[in-house]
Amino acid sequence: AVTPDKERNILHARTAIEEAAEKGAKLVVLPEIWNGPYSNDSFPVYAEDIGAGFDKSPSTAMLSEAARLLKVTIIGGSIAERDGDKLYNTCCVFDTDGNLIAKHRKIHLFDIDIPGKISFKESKTLTAGESPTVVDTEVGRIGIGICYDIRFQELAILYAARGAHLICYPGAFNTTTGPLHWELLQRARATDNQLYVATCSPARDPGAGYQAWGHSTLVGPFGEVLATTEHEEAIIVAEIDYSQTELRRTNLPLEKQRRGDLYQLVDVHRLNSK
Protein backbone atom coordinates (compact mmCIF):
# COMPACT_ATOMS: atom_id res chain seq x y z
CA ALA A 1 0.00 0.00 0.00
CA VAL A 2 1.30 3.43 -0.95
CA THR A 3 0.48 6.72 0.83
CA PRO A 4 1.45 10.36 0.18
CA ASP A 5 4.05 10.05 2.98
CA LYS A 6 7.28 9.13 1.22
CA GLU A 7 9.27 8.36 4.34
CA ARG A 8 6.56 6.02 5.53
CA ASN A 9 6.41 4.33 2.11
CA ILE A 10 10.14 3.63 2.19
CA LEU A 11 9.99 2.20 5.71
CA HIS A 12 6.91 0.21 4.85
CA ALA A 13 8.50 -1.26 1.72
CA ARG A 14 11.54 -2.18 3.76
CA THR A 15 9.41 -4.02 6.31
CA ALA A 16 7.63 -5.87 3.50
CA ILE A 17 10.96 -6.90 1.93
CA GLU A 18 12.10 -8.19 5.33
CA GLU A 19 8.89 -10.13 5.73
CA ALA A 20 9.25 -11.68 2.28
CA ALA A 21 12.86 -12.64 3.01
CA GLU A 22 11.79 -14.19 6.32
CA LYS A 23 9.28 -16.26 4.38
CA GLY A 24 12.14 -17.60 2.28
CA ALA A 25 12.05 -15.33 -0.77
CA LYS A 26 15.30 -15.15 -2.72
CA LEU A 27 13.91 -12.71 -5.25
CA VAL A 28 11.68 -9.85 -4.15
CA VAL A 29 9.60 -7.80 -6.60
CA LEU A 30 8.09 -4.45 -5.64
CA PRO A 31 5.23 -2.58 -7.34
CA GLU A 32 5.31 0.22 -9.89
CA ILE A 33 5.65 3.67 -8.23
CA TRP A 34 5.86 2.58 -4.61
CA ASN A 35 7.38 5.66 -2.95
CA GLY A 36 4.48 8.04 -3.65
CA PRO A 37 1.11 8.33 -5.37
CA TYR A 38 0.73 7.37 -9.03
CA SER A 39 -0.09 10.73 -10.61
CA ASN A 40 1.47 13.26 -12.96
CA ASP A 41 1.34 15.84 -10.16
CA SER A 42 3.28 13.56 -7.83
CA PHE A 43 5.99 12.22 -10.17
CA PRO A 44 8.12 15.42 -10.05
CA VAL A 45 7.64 15.74 -6.28
CA TYR A 46 8.69 12.19 -5.39
CA ALA A 47 11.32 11.83 -8.10
CA GLU A 48 14.88 10.94 -7.14
CA ASP A 49 18.12 11.65 -8.94
CA ILE A 50 20.21 8.52 -8.75
CA GLY A 51 22.97 9.84 -11.01
CA ALA A 52 25.16 10.85 -8.06
CA GLY A 53 24.90 7.31 -6.66
CA PHE A 54 21.99 5.06 -5.83
CA ASP A 55 23.16 5.06 -2.20
CA LYS A 56 22.50 8.80 -2.02
CA SER A 57 18.82 8.76 -2.92
CA PRO A 58 16.51 7.50 -0.17
CA SER A 59 14.42 4.92 -2.07
CA THR A 60 17.28 3.21 -3.89
CA ALA A 61 19.57 3.40 -0.84
CA MET A 62 16.96 1.46 1.13
CA LEU A 63 16.62 -1.15 -1.64
CA SER A 64 20.37 -1.60 -1.87
CA GLU A 65 20.79 -1.97 1.89
CA ALA A 66 17.89 -4.40 2.19
CA ALA A 67 19.27 -6.53 -0.66
CA ARG A 68 22.73 -6.62 0.96
CA LEU A 69 21.60 -7.30 4.52
CA LEU A 70 18.95 -9.87 3.63
CA LYS A 71 20.92 -11.45 0.78
CA VAL A 72 18.04 -11.19 -1.66
CA THR A 73 17.85 -10.06 -5.28
CA ILE A 74 15.47 -7.11 -5.55
CA ILE A 75 13.50 -5.99 -8.59
CA GLY A 76 12.80 -2.59 -7.10
CA GLY A 77 9.37 -1.91 -8.62
CA SER A 78 9.65 1.61 -9.96
CA ILE A 79 10.06 5.18 -8.83
CA ALA A 80 10.08 8.44 -10.73
CA GLU A 81 13.70 9.13 -11.63
CA ARG A 82 15.05 12.60 -12.35
CA ASP A 83 17.89 12.94 -14.83
CA GLY A 84 18.64 16.55 -15.75
CA ASP A 85 15.34 18.08 -16.79
CA LYS A 86 13.78 14.71 -17.62
CA LEU A 87 11.74 12.29 -15.55
CA TYR A 88 11.55 8.54 -16.13
CA ASN A 89 9.53 5.71 -14.62
CA THR A 90 12.46 3.57 -13.53
CA CYS A 91 13.00 0.09 -12.11
CA CYS A 92 16.29 -0.54 -10.29
CA VAL A 93 17.58 -4.07 -9.80
CA PHE A 94 19.96 -4.97 -6.94
CA ASP A 95 22.05 -8.05 -6.43
CA THR A 96 22.60 -9.73 -3.06
CA ASP A 97 25.60 -7.48 -2.35
CA GLY A 98 23.46 -4.39 -2.78
CA ASN A 99 24.93 -3.45 -6.17
CA LEU A 100 22.72 -1.76 -8.74
CA ILE A 101 22.93 -4.28 -11.59
CA ALA A 102 20.27 -2.93 -13.94
CA LYS A 103 18.07 0.08 -14.45
CA HIS A 104 15.02 -0.18 -16.70
CA ARG A 105 13.28 2.99 -17.77
CA LYS A 106 9.71 2.26 -18.87
CA ILE A 107 9.90 2.22 -22.63
CA HIS A 108 6.20 2.44 -23.48
CA LEU A 109 4.52 5.35 -21.74
CA PHE A 110 0.98 4.85 -20.51
CA ASP A 111 -1.09 7.26 -22.59
CA ILE A 112 -4.67 6.08 -22.88
CA ASP A 113 -8.09 7.61 -23.19
CA ILE A 114 -11.22 5.59 -22.55
CA PRO A 115 -13.85 8.34 -22.25
CA GLY A 116 -15.88 8.20 -19.05
CA LYS A 117 -13.60 5.53 -17.64
CA ILE A 118 -9.94 6.40 -17.59
CA SER A 119 -7.66 8.92 -19.20
CA PHE A 120 -4.02 9.07 -18.32
CA LYS A 121 -1.06 10.60 -20.09
CA GLU A 122 2.29 9.71 -18.60
CA SER A 123 3.95 11.58 -21.45
CA LYS A 124 2.74 14.84 -19.83
CA THR A 125 5.57 14.48 -17.32
CA LEU A 126 7.64 11.41 -18.20
CA THR A 127 10.11 10.55 -20.94
CA ALA A 128 10.28 7.03 -22.40
CA GLY A 129 13.34 4.86 -21.83
CA GLU A 130 15.35 3.71 -24.83
CA SER A 131 16.64 0.27 -23.83
CA PRO A 132 15.18 -3.16 -23.26
CA THR A 133 16.60 -4.68 -20.06
CA VAL A 134 17.74 -8.24 -19.41
CA VAL A 135 19.85 -8.87 -16.33
CA ASP A 136 21.68 -11.93 -14.99
CA THR A 137 21.01 -12.51 -11.31
CA GLU A 138 21.61 -15.29 -8.78
CA VAL A 139 18.07 -16.42 -9.47
CA GLY A 140 18.18 -16.49 -13.23
CA ARG A 141 18.22 -14.26 -16.25
CA ILE A 142 15.45 -11.70 -15.84
CA GLY A 143 13.79 -9.39 -18.37
CA ILE A 144 12.22 -6.21 -17.01
CA GLY A 145 9.15 -4.33 -18.18
CA ILE A 146 7.04 -1.77 -16.39
CA CYS A 147 3.25 -1.99 -16.56
CA TYR A 148 2.22 -0.74 -20.03
CA ASP A 149 5.39 -2.43 -21.38
CA ILE A 150 3.52 -5.73 -20.88
CA ARG A 151 1.16 -4.87 -23.77
CA PHE A 152 3.97 -5.02 -26.31
CA GLN A 153 4.61 -8.66 -27.03
CA GLU A 154 7.70 -7.90 -29.15
CA LEU A 155 9.54 -6.90 -25.99
CA ALA A 156 8.79 -10.23 -24.32
CA ILE A 157 9.72 -12.16 -27.47
CA LEU A 158 13.01 -10.30 -27.54
CA TYR A 159 13.67 -11.09 -23.87
CA ALA A 160 12.98 -14.77 -24.52
CA ALA A 161 15.34 -14.67 -27.52
CA ARG A 162 18.01 -13.22 -25.23
CA GLY A 163 17.56 -16.18 -22.91
CA ALA A 164 15.40 -14.72 -20.12
CA HIS A 165 13.96 -17.31 -17.71
CA LEU A 166 11.57 -14.88 -16.11
CA ILE A 167 10.06 -11.52 -16.99
CA CYS A 168 9.14 -9.20 -14.12
CA TYR A 169 6.61 -6.48 -14.70
CA PRO A 170 6.03 -4.14 -11.78
CA GLY A 171 2.67 -2.61 -12.76
CA ALA A 172 -0.32 -0.63 -11.60
CA PHE A 173 -3.19 -1.55 -13.90
CA ASN A 174 -6.52 0.11 -13.16
CA THR A 175 -10.09 -0.97 -12.49
CA THR A 176 -11.12 -0.50 -16.15
CA THR A 177 -8.43 -2.44 -18.00
CA GLY A 178 -7.26 -4.57 -15.07
CA PRO A 179 -10.18 -7.01 -14.84
CA LEU A 180 -10.03 -7.88 -18.55
CA HIS A 181 -6.40 -7.52 -19.44
CA TRP A 182 -3.99 -7.86 -16.51
CA GLU A 183 -4.02 -11.63 -16.06
CA LEU A 184 -4.65 -12.23 -19.77
CA LEU A 185 -1.52 -10.31 -20.75
CA GLN A 186 0.64 -12.05 -18.14
CA ARG A 187 -0.56 -15.47 -19.21
CA ALA A 188 -0.10 -14.57 -22.87
CA ARG A 189 3.47 -13.36 -22.38
CA ALA A 190 4.28 -16.51 -20.36
CA THR A 191 2.55 -18.95 -22.72
CA ASP A 192 3.92 -17.49 -25.95
CA ASN A 193 7.46 -17.39 -24.66
CA GLN A 194 7.36 -20.44 -22.38
CA LEU A 195 8.85 -18.66 -19.42
CA TYR A 196 7.81 -17.36 -16.00
CA VAL A 197 6.10 -13.99 -15.60
CA ALA A 198 5.92 -12.21 -12.24
CA THR A 199 3.98 -9.01 -11.63
CA CYS A 200 3.63 -6.76 -8.61
CA SER A 201 1.03 -4.02 -8.23
CA PRO A 202 0.42 -1.55 -5.44
CA ALA A 203 -2.65 -2.27 -3.30
CA ARG A 204 -5.81 -0.30 -4.08
CA ASP A 205 -6.31 2.84 -2.03
CA PRO A 206 -10.02 3.76 -2.20
CA GLY A 207 -9.12 7.38 -1.39
CA ALA A 208 -6.51 7.77 -4.13
CA GLY A 209 -6.99 9.50 -7.47
CA TYR A 210 -5.73 6.40 -9.28
CA GLN A 211 -7.45 3.13 -8.44
CA ALA A 212 -4.94 0.32 -8.86
CA TRP A 213 -6.26 -3.08 -9.87
CA GLY A 214 -3.82 -4.96 -7.63
CA HIS A 215 -3.66 -8.71 -8.28
CA SER A 216 0.09 -9.31 -8.17
CA THR A 217 0.66 -12.69 -9.80
CA LEU A 218 3.15 -15.39 -10.74
CA VAL A 219 2.49 -17.28 -13.98
CA GLY A 220 4.36 -20.40 -15.08
CA PRO A 221 5.67 -21.36 -18.54
CA PHE A 222 2.51 -23.32 -19.40
CA GLY A 223 0.40 -20.22 -18.77
CA GLU A 224 -0.68 -21.46 -15.36
CA VAL A 225 -1.38 -19.00 -12.53
CA LEU A 226 0.81 -20.25 -9.67
CA ALA A 227 0.05 -17.57 -7.11
CA THR A 228 -2.04 -14.43 -7.02
CA THR A 229 -3.85 -12.08 -4.71
CA GLU A 230 -6.70 -9.53 -4.65
CA HIS A 231 -6.41 -5.74 -4.42
CA GLU A 232 -5.65 -5.46 -0.69
CA GLU A 233 -2.11 -5.34 0.58
CA ALA A 234 -0.46 -8.75 0.56
CA ILE A 235 2.82 -10.54 0.17
CA ILE A 236 2.75 -13.59 -2.05
CA VAL A 237 5.56 -16.08 -1.93
CA ALA A 238 5.83 -18.81 -4.56
CA GLU A 239 8.30 -21.27 -5.97
CA ILE A 240 9.87 -20.85 -9.40
CA ASP A 241 11.18 -24.11 -10.86
CA TYR A 242 13.06 -23.53 -14.10
CA SER A 243 12.98 -27.24 -14.93
CA GLN A 244 9.30 -26.59 -15.77
CA THR A 245 10.44 -24.27 -18.53
CA GLU A 246 12.58 -27.02 -20.04
CA LEU A 247 9.71 -29.50 -19.71
CA ARG A 248 7.23 -27.21 -21.47
CA ARG A 249 9.73 -26.37 -24.20
CA THR A 250 10.20 -30.10 -24.77
CA ASN A 251 6.44 -30.72 -24.75
CA LEU A 252 5.83 -27.92 -27.23
CA PRO A 253 9.07 -27.16 -29.13
CA LEU A 254 7.84 -23.79 -30.41
CA GLU A 255 11.32 -22.39 -30.81
CA LYS A 256 12.28 -25.14 -33.29
CA GLN A 257 8.96 -24.87 -35.07
CA ARG A 258 9.04 -21.11 -35.53
CA ARG A 259 9.02 -20.18 -39.23
CA GLY A 260 11.98 -17.82 -39.38
CA ASP A 261 11.80 -18.17 -43.18
CA LEU A 262 8.41 -16.41 -43.12
CA TYR A 263 8.68 -13.90 -40.26
CA GLN A 264 11.34 -12.62 -37.88
CA LEU A 265 11.66 -10.16 -35.06
CA VAL A 266 14.73 -7.96 -35.42
CA ASP A 267 16.53 -6.98 -32.21
CA VAL A 268 17.06 -3.39 -33.34
CA HIS A 269 18.68 -2.31 -30.10
CA ARG A 270 21.32 -5.01 -30.35
CA LEU A 271 21.81 -4.31 -34.06
CA ASN A 272 22.38 -0.60 -33.39
CA SER A 273 24.77 -1.17 -30.54
CA LYS A 274 27.07 -3.34 -32.66
Ligand SMILES: O=C(O)CCC(=O)C(=O)O
Ligand atom coordinates in the same frame (compact mmCIF):
# COMPACT_ATOMS: atom_id res chain seq x y z
O1 LIG B 1 -2.22 -0.84 -19.88
C1 LIG B 1 -3.01 -0.56 -18.98
O2 LIG B 1 -4.21 -0.73 -19.11
C2 LIG B 1 -2.53 0.02 -17.70
C3 LIG B 1 -1.11 0.48 -17.79
C4 LIG B 1 -0.69 1.28 -16.62
O3 LIG B 1 -1.42 1.47 -15.68
C5 LIG B 1 0.65 1.83 -16.57
O4 LIG B 1 1.44 1.64 -17.50
O5 LIG B 1 0.99 2.46 -15.55
